Amino acid sequence: MSILHAMIINKDRLYQYEARQRWKVFLFTFAALIAGASMFYTNYLVKSLSQSERTKAEVWAMSTRSIVTMPDVDDQFISFVYAVRDSLSIPAIITNEKGNIIFWRGLDSTKTNIKELQDSADHQLVYDPIYFEKQLARMKRNHAPIDLHLDTGEIWSVYYRDSDALRQLRIFPYLQLSLIAIFLIIAYTVFNSIKKTEQNLVWVGMAKEAAHQLGTPISSLMGWLELVRTKFDAENDSILNEMERDVKRLEIVADRFSKIGSTPTLNSHMVFPVIQDFVQYFRVRTSEKITFQLTGDQTVEAKLNVPLFDWIIENLLKNAVNAIESEGKITVNIIDNIAKEEIFIDISDTGRGIPKSNFDTVFQPGFTTRKRGWGLGLSLTKRMVDYHQGQIFVKESELGKGTTFRIILKSNLRYEPTQV
Template sequence: MNFNPKRKASNAIMLVSAFVIVSLILWNTNSFFKKFKEEERLKMEIWATAQLELIQSSVDQELGNLTLRVMGNNTSTPMILVNEEGSIKTHNIPEEKAQDSTYLQKKVEQFRRENEPIQIIQDGELLETLYYGNSEVLNKLKYYPLALLLIIFLFGTVIFFFFKTNKASEQNKLWAGMAKETAHQIGTPLTSLLGWNELLKSENINSEITQEIGKDILRLQTITERFSKIGSTPNLVEHDIVSETKKAYEYLKRRSSKLIHFSFSSNIEKLPVLLNPPLFNWSIENLVKNGIDAMKGKGNIGIEIEQKGQYVHILVSDTGHGIPKSDYQNIFNPGVTSKKRGWGLGLSLVKRIVEEYHKGKIKVLSSNKEGTIMQISLKANN
């Protein structure tokens, strides 16, 4: 679904432009590197020629002085000069390392890979071979594209997460708006139902019928309140965690199949916790319904409350098929579901209600082929 085609087009244009700019920079850098390398090659060939002239400098002393100036100008490119007898001379290599024959042999091999050696020949006879490496400037220039790509990659990562967060924020606003609109639309027929129920009471109809209708109307009011709170910060008030959990338990027990066996236990009678009851009960209901679905409508559902230190743990267990350990975290992501029907939003909502609104924690405590135990942990208010 495309909510903002103009923004999508502008993002695509920015991406293509960035790719073109990066490509031009890399191409230009590569061209400059090759040109600089060719110039260094030419400089080394001139140096090799000067070396040959130096050997012959006894014939022309003035030429020899000029040759020395040419040779002295090279202060950046490391060189190793090897004559036909195997004697080695070095230039622009630290003196302490120039005494290490093993180091020099490794350098010769390195220079051979970096640049083709230059042979100094006189009258068809090989006098010396010049091995040279890349200058410090050329080495830095060689790694410049890699540094540039790293910077671009980091910059692209930041941009990606920015757009991803921005998109998620837009989607959250959309879902919150739909939820609030749903709550608003339910409100009108709900008001009429309240009126019709009062009319039925005045007609001396069986009170059990009107009571059950009243319970369902109250349930619709609770659902409306839940949807109206999505996208806004709920108000947390001190409530007894045991009684609130038991309310959700009793409601689900009355309206579930007889094939589902419910159990409730608590090692505390009463404990105050900062809660938003409609949202907290929604979390319990979602966990129980997920358990019922996992059991395919037949099995045992257990709710247990226990206090450990400053925290109270609500454990919801089922005897379903279990959850693979690799999915312990994934199941709380939106859209993740094992059902053929469903949007995979239930556990995502539970996580948001528990962790964002109530500052608690929810996790899969344990799971195997015999069932699953989900744990909600909230801080006690005592």
């Protein structure tokens, strides 16, 4: 790839990134403008309607005062005053100086007139006192009272509460903001999903290209090894045999990368021999100060994709080696949990240990305690364990004494594998 071509690709990716950022800014700005305009206009309407209802309550109070203080006026005027008073649509209550309820308006008729006293001469209507107390307390919290000064010197207080329309209007901005927030969350989720999909496609493409590029030199190395064996008559040379194992290992690595994005094939394998083969390969490529021990049940079987499963064990063993500063021991123990049809694979080391607060964090991409680490090993390991429909977690760890990772696989269980 030419430098000019690479610059064009980078420029195109930068443009796409900037375009996504602009869309995000636009969406958040648009949502903020809608929210701000809605809050401003709704607040204006609430204030106007609240003032209008206050005026209505004052008119109703004055009309009630007129009825009480001017009993001798003509019937036509009284009818007009009653019409004005009855036009009030908001709930209201009038109390005297002692706090007793004198008049009310717009309340629940089933609560204000419960039954009629049978033994009362004037057939007085009985109301629900608890209902009135609750309504009066609510009105007192809503608005300041309107004072009515009577000719007798007595002062009545008029209380009222917001109409249903005004109460709904007060709630409307919050409902609208909730809808806007849901819209933003959905939009953000969609953009993130698109971004992750693009990233996954890029990584899959890079992995397949890396596998393709490795194919030629690996084949060439195999040819050179055969040529060296023939030229120097070294068919059973131990050094060349180990080199051949390394080259075959490269083939396995290339095969892993070539299968990323495809569905792995899982077949039934005995777990012990699979792990044993890799431990033997890994042991000779590690410091002699670190000892390995493989124990446990040798007969259990599980559905495995051997190249991917080797990768799991490789990452965990490398992690254990890195945790051991000088001398130490790595133990792999295989346990058959017959009751739950599960297989436990415990990989323990005598390294520096992991703080308990990091038990879950170690599996997150980018988390590492090494200066030059990428923090992808355990993240990839967890993902590959997921491909096998299994689990992995830190079983136990103590600072300065070591760590045990546990893998749980299903035995004798059929399931559909997912994509790598």
